Amino acid sequence: MKTRELELYLHIPFCKRKCNYCDFCSFPAGDDDISIYIRKLQQEILYWGRRLQSPSVSTVFIGGGTPSLIPAVQIESLMNTVRDSFSCAETMECTIEANPGTVTREKLSIYQSCGINRISFGLQSARKEELNMLGRIHTFEDFVSGFYEARDCGFQNINVDLMNAIPMQTMETMEQTLLKTAELEPEHFSVYSLIIEAGTPFYEKKGLDDLLPTEDEDAAMYERTEAILHTLGYERYELSNYARPGYECRHNCGYWTGKPYLGFGLAASSYFGKKRFANPADMEEYLSLSDFSGIFEKENELSKKEEMEEYMFLGLRMTKGISKMEFSKRFGTGILDVYRKPIQELSGKGLLKQDAERIWIPQQALFLSNQVMMEFLL
Template sequence: MSEKQKLELYIHIPFCASKCRYCDFLSGESTPEAQRAYINQLIEEIRAQGQILPEYQLSSIFIGGGTPSILSGLQIQNIISAVYENFVVEADAEISIECNPGTLDATKLEYYREAGINRLSLGLQSADDEELKLLGRIHSYNDFLHSYELARAAHFDNINIDLMSGIPHQTLHKWRQSLKKVLRLHPEHISAYSLIIEPGTPFAALYGSEEGQKALPGEDEEREMYAETKTLLEEYGFTRYEISNYARPGKECRHNIGYWTGVDYLGVGLGASSKLKHHRFHSEERLDRYMAVEMHRDLMPLYQDLVALTVADEMEEFMYLGLRMTKGVSGADFYDLFHLNMFDLFGDAIRKNTALGLLEVDTPMLRLTERGIDLSNRVFADFYEVLPRNQALFPDDPRNLF
């Protein structure tokens, strides 16, 4: 019997109590009836996907949103049960769920434990109540503390906390205070992201103009925040293993590492993205159309923007996603995958960014320097669309989706 291939599963729950002012995710408010109908359809999709992907086993499951914790514990348990009934799940699979403070209680957490969830991701964003109101969050810092204490009481020992820098009117001092408050709680993982003003959001209307941007921390202050994050977290025993993610030893997010290192992933639910069998696609983004798909008959109406990836696409993705990891990318791994020399193919980009002090070579590894991390988007651009698109130039690689 051939060994099953590794697959990561993302499950999208598009519901939230209230839309945050910076958020452009596919999510929104809904009724309990709409949520129940969606869950039934989601479970049908999970069943159908499991039937057509028997060659895979799941190494991780990530339930995101929206706010998955807005659902009842039983509803989450039913979703995970459907996964186990239709997929082979590794015995030590990482199973994560995103939770918003103010939507958790002891009963939900008990259901999570019974379902096999072993990692929580709490969306705090800021430990400053004024900043939370500005962001449009539904909770206070004390609400977050209550949720965190409930999670510890329920014996969750792998908790991530999301924090956001670059918030309007935020100062380095305020950011430092948020970090210190969170560090005193001794979580296992911290994701520290910078705010991005996304088009079409309320924040874009408020802060997208030249005048509005004056309320945002300047570039120098953002870099100071970034440096302060690394310094403080290292003092508390965290290691930065990816540009925006810090963990205690052994508590790195395995699901996200799989994404950055090219593991196939399947997204189920409204608008969920997938990279599977050398193809990239996402699910239907309109709720009425998603609900109308007859999952048991034909999944093809579900798939949008289906693109076959060339070998060149995957080589470039190997570089600009893998370089997000602080350990860098391995020339030996590249050769094992593509049977070509990474340093020859991307020699111009590597030499240019090494000369600028943005990359460093420690054969067979190539990684960003500290300055390169600050200017990572500039580095990644040099690895994007630099190879010929002619797939015939590369080793044979038959590509069939289903």
């Protein structure tokens, strides 16, 4: 089986401690369990490389969990397996997520030497009280130290994750975090609003609602974040992502524009061969897999209706919006032939704009993007 260029995601589910807001597939584990998992992950990578006859890979993203928690030599071995299994472009973007409390100069040097050229630090806040509330294991000082060490090791593409609408956060403390972090001049920011998910400690915490900013305050923080970062030379190119010119996350842009990708590891999701499928979220079940394509083979291809819905839902996340020409080329029909009514109605409300080439959500309506996107479910 041959395929065109694709992206790879490698999931490292291990972390030192679960954060109070986290509903991702992540948990603490011992050294032996981590080693067993890494070997299984390598088997999965090798399998798909052989099956697809070493297709070209444009981006790799190592996420978690906390990938920077495990020994760097294991990350290096995974990168070697990727290169042995796939044809990696010279310009390949390779990102690793890192918790500031788990990085060392030795780890960063190994990441750099094995081809990782982008690092994403999960800072979330610069304030001790907010970090403690979130259950983070690091301090702002840990982050600053790790950031400078990453620079010293040669990383010229650094993202910082921040969080708005944290319990007890105010507009003033949000701005303090943003400005203190911006002083380090990272190339990219991802700034998300806290969402309380079922099954997390925050979901069960009594009285938490009284500590959370209101929806209006959250919206004001969202607008203020964009205003500050724009002034500092960062442009919002997606709902929650801001970059200096040329430093947009290519891997995530691939997700939003419908590029095929394979997810390796526990609970990892894939979009390949017009199918969406995911690995088991149970460790024992994942480790027992002998046929890595079994889940893929069982899934049905997305219908044209489902593909169009996903194309609109994901594409409208990006501030440049959706190309009318690309929609026509992909689906063999004009976008107005399918979505004329919602486009006209949303445009009339100021929630959507269009010209001869594109359709997009205007900046002032981005906070209401979910409301807009729901109108494109056929």
